[in-house]
Amino acid sequence: MKKFGFGFMRLPTLPGGGEGDIDYPKAFEMVDYFLSQGFTYFDIARGYMEGNCEAAFNKCVAQRYERDKYVLTDKLTVDYFKTREDILPLIENQLKVTGAGYFDYYFLHSVSRLTYPKFLSCGALEILRPLKEKGLVKHIGISYHDKSDFLDEILTAHPEIEVVQIQFNYADYRDTGIDSRGVYETARKHNKPVLVMEPVKGGILSRLPERAMAVISELNEELSVSPSRGSSPASYAIRFAASFEGIMMVLSGMNNLEQVVENTSFMKDFVPLNPREYEALEKVNEILKATDAIPCTNCRYCTSGCPQNIRIPDLFACLNSKRSFNEWGSEFYYEVNTASGGKASDCIDCGQCEDACPQHLEIRSLLREVAEVFEKKEEENGN
Ligand code: SF4
Ligand code: SF4
Structure with a gap:
């Protein structure tokens, strides 16, 4: 499996429409190109695209491709169940809405100190075990948003968790607030393959300020980078994440065909970063830290509960x-x-x-x- 995946959380939308008004002709083109280049992995969740993500996957992929042509991860999100009894019908409904027949990977979504008690008290992992025996879920994982010490506790208590999805990018690598490096090292200590979300930090690392862009331009000139190797800021960010040992997949929530064409071009025959490229990203990171940008990844987990409807x-x-x-x-x-x-x-x-x-x-x-x-x-x- 090539280690670059398509996240279905920023699909193109119709002009003037909301987040849930998906522009299907554009989304079809993106999916078709992605699959035509030998990539297979899709990441979805019930809440993405204002609740339309799973149905969109069915329309874009499941109805148009044979089941052996794609690998699918869906997730169990705490917002969608209240009690233990709600979980199984919810997963059955997700299987139906996606049209996938089975999930290659199924994750507890956005696990943290805040959400984990609910997963635990509702027996989420226990409910997944028989589904795995029946082949409806091939592998169990978590997507994780907390510090390394808590991940260590979870993976020690639950060796049945097979893979861990984490936020990992060069800006967060040494950020003590996010603890990306510690979380990655903890997952690897437990021998778990790691999937990466937010490799370009919700787009922040693809739209660099002028001074940081100059560092990338200088690097491209010096290395005479060919377009198929990737020369954009986003390409370096994605390759940074993919270069680490044990990274199974780097996900990108792509929004248009140009992004799919570019990202697949350099991830097709992936080449890890060389020391000169690491050095340039260090410099870019220093410049970014100095700009004082709010490190918001546009995940939008905060917006649905806001009583003032603040975007x-x-x-x-x-x-x-x-x-x-x-x-x-x-x-x-x-x-x-x-x-x-x-x-x-x-x-x-x-x-x-x-x-x-x-x-x-x-x-x-x-x-x-x-x-x-x-x-x-x-x-x-x-x-
Ligand atoms: S502020 Fe909202 S959108 Fe930004 S990272 Fe936090 S939850 Fe995500
Ligand atoms: S009203 Fe203010 S504090 Fe409350 S959810 Fe909205 S932004 Fe957050």
């Missing part, structure tokens, strides 16, 4: 764009995002979003910064 990651993106690139359009996008959702200052401090955030961001305090930057200006203009 939290979009407002953070506006602030990042203003800080990193001094981008003129960020004020405009702030207005667009707050026209269809609450303003940063509408936050009522309930804290739900912070409980849901896998990056452990202090969302409320960051929203105050957002309001300070964007809403002061509005007040001055008398809006």
Whole structure:
């Protein structure tokens, strides 16, 4: 299996439509190209694409390809069950909605100190065991969002967990808040193959500020990089993650055909990073840390529970764009995002979003910064 997978969480959407209004002709093209290049792995979850992800997978892949042409991972998310009795019918429904017949991998989704007690008290892993015996789930795994010590506890108590999906990218590798390196090393200590999510940190590592881009350009010139090797910032970020020992798969939530064409070109005959490339990424990382960007990955776990309907990651993106690139359009996008959702200052401090955030961001305090930057200006203009 080639070690690059297609995450179905940022599929193209119809112009003016919401996240769930998938542009199927475009999505078909992306899937067809991905499979035509010899890649097979898809990652889905019930909550992605405003709840339409599993049905989209059925339409894009299961109805159009034989079952042996793809490998599929689906997940059990705590938001979709209340009691132990809910879990089996939920998984049966996921099998039906995806049309996949069986799951190659089935993960407990977004495991952390917050969600794990519910998985445990509802006996989620016990329920998966007989499904595995019946061949409906081939392998059991977890997608993980917490520190290494807690992962160690979980993997020690549950050796039946076969694979671990983690957030891993060059910006988070040494970040003590995210503990990417520690989590990776813990999974490997338990001999678990590792799957990587967010290799480009929700797009942050693909849109580098000018000074960081100059480092990449210099590198490409020096190495006379051919396009099939990958020369974009995203290509280096994906290859960084894939270069580590024990990485089974690097996932990308691709949004258009160009991304699929580019990513498959350099992951087809994958070449690990060389020392000069590592050195350049170190430099890029130093520049990024100095720009003070909010490390939000746009996973959107925070938005569904917000009583004020604040488009939290979009407002953070506006602030990042203003800080990193001094981008003129960020004020405009702030207005667009707050026209269809609450303003940063509408936050009522309930804290739900912070409980849901896998990056452990202090969302409320960051929203105050957002309001300070964007809403002061509005007040001055008398809006
Ligand atoms: S703390 Fe603010 S942003 Fe977070 S969920 Fe509550 S109202 Fe929404
Ligand atoms: S604030 Fe946290 S939960 Fe919300 S989108 Fe960003 S990283 Fe995800």
